Amino acid sequence: MTRRTLGDVPPGCRERLLAHYGPSVEEWMDAAPGLLAEAASRWNLSLMSYHDAGHASAVALAMAPDGSRLVLKAWVEPIRYRHETAALRVWAGGPTANVVHAADDLSVAALELVGGQPGGDERPVRETQAVAAAVHRLHILGRRTPEPGVPSLAGFLHEVVLPRVHHRMGILDLDSHEGLAREVRHELADLSEVPARTTVLHADLYEENVIFDVERRPRLIDPHPVEGDAVFDWAFWSVYYDLERGMADRLATAARISRIPVPEITPWCRALALDGLLYYTEIGDPARPKIAAVLSSLMTCGAGRYR
Structure with missing residues (x-):
């Protein structure tokens, strides 16, 4: 038939x-x-x-x-x-x-089907706090089942992210951002995970992957999951949820909800922003100036405070 x-x-x-x-x-x-x-x-x-x-x-x-x-x-x-x-x-x-x-x-x-329609319902006023609480809840659930059938964050970083960063750094012309990129690249070898924070990560926390149900509660969809340190999700969310606004607020909220200090989150933010800058440069994406500005601002982040 x-x-x-x-x-x-x-x-x-x-x-x-x-x-x-x-x-x-x-x-x-x-x-x-x-x-x-x-x-x-x-x-x-x-x-x-x-x-x-x-x-x-x-x-x-x-x-x-x-x-x-x-x-x-x-x-x-x-x-x-x-x-x-x-x-x-x-x-x-x-x-x-x-x-x-x-x-x-x-x-x-x-x-x-979330929110009664594809794309979900309307977003709430206190969106940042609601999404942070949802990410934290997801991480709690992600610790309850070992070996869930997803790859490791360590493998993703060492087999995918770091090789493509080094490859793109060798072939791309970053113009005025070259020095900044090289400074951040030197930090990559120092990234380390805290085993006690291991969980199943969403690892793709763009705004488009967070929709809301009829009660304005966030639902995190379309993950690209890996298992590893929760700091990765908090850094990704801080940087990529909205490239134009709100990063300082998200970073502060991430530190408060996760209890991971800002100085521990920001090196991961810089690594993710560098990866994005190289990708956007390679494909000629119009978001390149936005991620470059984000990366530049992250270089002022230290001593537990985002300035």
Whole structure:
């Protein structure tokens, strides 16, 4: 029997996946509608429409027989599917989107729809404090199950981040930021984790990955999970949640909620900002001046105080 599909993935999804994976993803994009349709059929769901979002997956909205709606997500990479669903199960019942169904052979999962609509509900006024509390809660849940099936932060840093930083530093022209970049690069070897803070990390805390439910509570979605020191998430959130504003407030809030002193968080902030500066320089991203300004401001952070 031929299952009803939603047709080709949306143009925005196609563009983002091609940018992320290159031409080799074309074959998967052609197969994605069928993968979603197969998963919907298994779980007795009715496909409704695509949700044009994400850089590593195709996302659709589906309806269950009782009228409730779910998000169907098909991942390009089976390993990323396994890591993300493993982390979501560790965090089950916490401030994220719960896994309702999963098909390992398809790399497709049905997830809770947050806020009654794709993208969630409206953001609250006290957003910074609410998100910080959610990150802290996620870290508490992440400590309850050892070996959850996600890679280590140490491996990610030493096998991915540091090699690409050193490679890009050798080939890119950073103009006036060259001296700053070299100064931060020298700090990278001194980064060290505190084992007592090990947990399952979200590791992708951009603003777009934090949505809100109908009670204005944050849900942290689309993780790129690793297991390691909680300081990484706090640094990532401080730097990347909003490149234009609020970093000082986020950094202070991170230190207060996590009880990790600012001088321990800021070297990780600088490392992440350097990685971003090099990436944005390489691809000619218009966000390059913003991350350069963030990195420059982080060099004034010390002695437990952000100036």
